[in-house]
Amino acid sequence: MLDLKFIRENTQKVLKALEDRNDKAPIEEILSLDAKRRQSLSSLEELRRERKNISRKKDEDSRKRGRELRDQIKTLEDEARKNEAELTDLLLRVPNIPQESVPRGKTEADNVTVRSHGTPAQFEFTPLPHWELGQKLDIIDIEAGTKISGSRFYVLKGAGATLQRALIDFMLDTHIRQNGYTETYLPIMVRAEALVGSSNLPKFADNLYRDAEEDFWFIPTAEVALTNLHRDEILPPGKLPLYYVAHTPCFRREKMSAGKDVRGIKRGHQFEKVELYKFSDPENSNQELDKMVGNAEDICRKLEIPYRVKELCTGDLGFASSRTYDIEMWAPGCNEWLEVSSCSNCGDFQARRANIRYRPSQGSRADFVHTLNGSGLALPRVLISVIENYQLPDGTVKIPEVLKPYTGTEYIR
RNA sequence: GGAGGGAUCGCAUAGUGGUCUAGUGCGGGCGCCUGCUAAGCGCUUACGCCGGGAAAUCGGCGUCGAGGGUUCGAAUCCCUCUCCCUCCGCCA
Numbered sequence: 142m143l144d145l146k147f148i149r150e151n152t153q154k155v156l157k158a159l160e161d162r163n164d165k166a167p168i169e170e171i172l173s174l175d176a177k178r179r180q181s182l183s184s185l186e187e188l189r190r191e192r193k194n195i196s197r198k199k200d201e202d203s204r205k206r207g208r209e210l211r212d213q214i215k216t217l218e219d220e221a222r223k224n225e226a227e228l229t230d231l232l233l234r235v236p237n238i239p240q241e242s243v244p245r246g247k248t249e250a251d252n253v254t255v256r257s258h259g260t261p262a263q264f265e266f267t268p269l270p271h272w273e274l275g276q277k278l279d280i281i282d283i284e285a286g287t288k289i290s291g292s293r294f295y296v297l298k299g300a301g302a303t304l305q306r307a308l309i310d311f312m313l314d315t316h317i318r319q320n321g322y323t324e325t326y327l328p329i330m331v332r333a334e335a336l337v338g339s340s341n342l343p344k345f346a347d348n349l350y351r352d353a354e355e356d357f358w359f360i361p362t363a364e365v366a367l368t369n370l371h372r373d374e375i376l377p378p379g380k381l382p383l384y385y386v387a388h389t390p391c392f393r394r395e396k397m398s399a400g401k402d403v404r405g406i407k408r409g410h411q412f413e414k415v416e417l418y419k420f421s422d423p424e425n426s427n428q429e430l431d432k433m434v435g436n437a438e439d440i441c442r443k444l445e446i447p448y449r450v451k452e453l454c455t456g457d458l459g460f461a462s463s464r465t466y467d468i469e470m471w472a473p474g475c476n477e478w479l480e481v482s483s484c485s486n487c488g489d490f491q492a493r494r495a496n497i498r499y500r501p502s503q504g505s506r507a508d509f510v511h512t513l514n515g516s517g518l519a520l521p522r523v524l525i526s527v528i529e530n531y532q533l534p535d536g537t538v539k540i541p542e543v544l545k546p547y548t549g550t551e552y553i554r
Numbered sequence: 555g556g557a558g559g560g561a562u563c564g565c566a567u568a569g570u571g572g573u574c575u576a577g578u579g580c581g582g583g584c585g586c587c588u589g590c591u592a593a594g595c596g597c598u599u600a601c602g603c604c605g606g607g608a609a610a611u612c613g614g615c616g617u618c619g620a621g622g623g624u625u626c627g628a629a630u631c632c633c634u635c636u637c638c639c640u641c642c643g644c645c646a
Contacts, residue, residue, distance in 0.1 A: 182604055186615045193615090196627040197572065207626030375601095504583070507601085 142494045143235055145175060145228075158238040161455035163247055166235040174228045178221065185217045233337065234344050236460045237490040240427075243464055246454025252467070253454065258438070259447030261471045266534045270474035271525045272405040275301065277536055278553055280528075281406060293395065295406045297521075300553040304540075305413065305524050307547035309388050312415040312440055316517055320436045322386035322417060327366040329389050330357040338495030339368040340461035340487075350392045350410075359392040363416035364514040368491050371420060375507045376499040382429055383420040386517065388413065405475065406521050417517040422499060423489065426511035427464070430486040434466045437482040437517045443543045444523070446530050447471040449478065463488040466515075470522065474529035479522040484515030528553070 148155050148171060159166055192210045195203050244253050275281025280301025286294035297305055316322040336342040336358055341349060351358040360366055367385050376383075391414050402408040417436060421429045434450060441448040453465040462485035469478035489509035492498070498507040531539045537554040545551060 179604065182615085186604070189615060192627080199572085199626085204626045209626095211626070 142232055142490060143238065144493065145171075145232065148172070148235075149175060155235075155238065158455075159236070161239060161245055162236055162458060163456040164236055167231055168235070171228065171231050171235070174224055174231070178224050178228060181217055181221050181224070185214065185221060188214050188217065230343065233342075233494070237458075237463050237488060239455045239458055239462075240464045240486075240488075243458065244452060244454045245456075247456040249453075249457045251454040252451045252457055255450050255452050255466070257447070257449035258442065259445070259471075261447050261473060262530065264473060268473040268529060268532055269536070270405060271472070271529055274474065274528055274532055274536070274538065275406075278538065280304070280553060283406065286409075290410075292403075293409045294411065295409060297524075300548075300550070301524070303548055303550075304527065304544070304553070305520055307544045308520060308523055308527070309413060309415060310547050311443075311544055312517060313386060313388055315439060315443065316386040316415070316417060316436060320384075320439065322384040322436075325367070325370070325385050325387045327360075327363055327387050327389055329360050329363075329366070329392075331360055331365055331369070332356065333358060335365055335369040335372075338372055338491060339365040340491055340494060341365060344460065347396050348394050350394060360389065361393045362391050362414060362514075363387040363389040364418060367416065367418040367514070368495055368497075368512060371497045371510075372495040374497060376420070376497075376510065378500050378502050378505075381420060381422045381499055381510065382425065385418045386415065387418070388415045390414075405525070407475075407479065407525060409521075413520040415517050415519075417484075417513075417515045419513040420497065420499075421511045421513060422501065423508070423511050426486050426488065426513060429511075430464065430466070430484060430513055433513055433515045433517075434468070434482075434484045437468055437484060437515055440518050440523075441468065441470055441481075444527060444541050446526050446541075448481075459483070459485060461485070461487045461490050463490065468518070470518075470526040472522075472526045472529045474532070475525070479526055481518040481522045481526070482516040485513065487512045487514070 143155065148168065152168065152172065155168055159168070188210055192207065192214065195207055195210070244251065246252065269277075271281065272283065275283075278300070280298055282296040282298055285296040289296070313324065317324050330352070333342055333356065336349070341361060349358055349361055366389070367387060370385065371383075391412055393410060395408060395410060398408065417433055419429050419433060438448065438450065448468055448470045451467045451469065453459075453462075453467060458465055465483060465485040467480055468482040468484070470481045472479050488511050491512045492509040497510050497512070499510045500507050527541060527544075528538045531541060533539060537552050540548050540551050540553070
C-alpha cells in the first residue's frame with residue numbers, strides 16, 4: 142500500500158508509475174475521497190471537543206445540547222466510516238511504485254538479461270521432454286493426478302518423489318547452513334487478513350483457494366505467511382536484517398493462465414517451493430536483494446545447470462514489487478528457459494499493509510521495514526530441469542553430484 | 555463439540571457510569587548525589603490521524619483485544635467477533 146500522504150503530494154509520480162506498469166488505479170477518486178475525509182474529520186473533531194466539555198455539566202441546557210451533539214456526531218461518524226472503508230479498499234488496489242533504476246517496458250519481452258551462467262549442453266541425441274522421460278521411468282504420473290484431482294495435478298512416484306524431496310532438503314540445507322537463513326515451519330492455511338498484508342487480497346482473490354466455511358485461505362506462496370510473521374510489531378534496534386527460509390506447498394487456481402503451459406507438470410494447482418524472505422532496513426534493501434538473488438543462484442550453480450538472470454521491466458513487475466529479478470533454468474527437453482525464481486524488493490509496500498516497523502536506534506521514531514521475497518527455488522520446475530539436463534542416451538537420468546547424499550543413489554533407471 | 559474464566563501503557567496490576575486528562579509498582583531513559591558498584595532523590599516514559607510551523611515542536615481528536623450499540627457522558631452497561639487460560643469430550 143502506498144502512503145496516502147505520498148499520493149497526495151506526489152500525484153504525478155504515482156500516475157507515471159501506473160503508466161509505466163501498464164496498470165490502472167482510481168487515483169482521482171482516492172484524492173477526492175481523501176479531501177472529503179479530512180474535511181469531515183475536522184468538523185467531527187470540533188463536535189467531539191464540545192461534547193467532551195459539556196459532558197461534565199449536569200444542567201438541563203447542557204443535556205439538551207448534548208443530545209443534539211450526539212445525533213450530529215453519529216451521523217458524521219457513519220459517513221466517515223463509509224468513506225474510510227471505501228478509501229482503504231481503493232488504496233489496497235494501487236500497485237507499488239517501481240524504483241528509478243527499473244527498465245521501462247510494456248511486456249516480458251522488454252525484460253533485461255543481466256547475466257547468465259553456463260551454456261546449454263549439446264546433446265548427441267534428441268533430449269526428451271520431462272513428461273516422456275517421467276512416463277518411461279515411471280516417476281511422473283500425470284494420468285493418476287488427473288484421475289485423483291483433475292487437470293493440472295500429477296503424481297510423483299518412486300525416484301521422482303525422492304528426487305523432489307532431495308531437492309527440497311538440499312536447498313533448505315544450503316540456505317540454512319551456508320546462507321544464514323532461519324528455518325521456519327508455517328501455517329499454509331491463513332486468514333484473509335494475512336493475504337491483505339502480503340498484497341494478494343483484495344485484488345487477486347480469483348487466484349486463490351479457500352475454505353469458505355471456516356474462512357481459511359490456502360497460501361499461493363510461503364511469502365504470505367512469512368510477511369505476517371512480524372505483523373503489527375515494532376522491531377527493536379539491531380534486529381535487522383532478518384532472514385527466513387521455508388518449504389511449503391503452494392496452491393494456485395491459475396484461472397488467469399488457463400490454456401498456458403498445459404503440457405507436463407510445469408504449471409499445476411499445487412506445487413512445492415522453498416522460499417527466501419528478508420526483513421531489512423530501507424537503506425540496505427537493494428543490497429539485500431542482490432544477495433538474495435545470489436543465494437538463489439547458488440542452487441543453480443551447485444546443480445550445475447545453465448541459468449540466466451533477468452531484471453523485470455516496469456510492465457512485468459508484480460503488484461507489490463518495486464524491483465524484481467527472475468532466474469530461469471535451462472530445460473533442454475521442452476527446449477525452454479523455466480522460471481524457477483522471482484526475487485523482489487517490495488520496499489515498504491507490504492510493511493505498510495501488515496504494519497511492520499523497526500526502530501533505527503534507541504528512542505528514535507519507528508519506521509516501516511522493507512520486505513524482500515524470492516524463491517530458492519520453485520519445484521517442480523527445478524526437478525524438470527534436473528531430469529532433462531541429466532538424461533543419458535539410454536533414457537536413464539544421472540543424479541547431480543550435490544544430490545547424491547540426499548537420494549542415496551546415482552541414477553534413476 | 556460442551557462448561558467456565560480472562561484480555562487495561564514495555565511487564566505486572568488498580569479501576570462496576572462523570573472526580574480517568576487511566577492510578578501504582580517494576581523495567582527503560584535523562585539528571586542529581588556518590589572513591590567504584592549498589593542504594594537514594596528528582597524528572598520522564600505508547601501509537602495513530604487532523605491542523606499550524608522551515609524545523610525542534612505546538613494544538614486538537616482518537617485508541618483500555620476488535621467492531622457495533624445504549625447514554626447528555628462508557629475502560630466501566632449491552633451485542634457480535636478474535637485470541638488466551640482451566641476443565642470435559644474427541645483425535646494424529
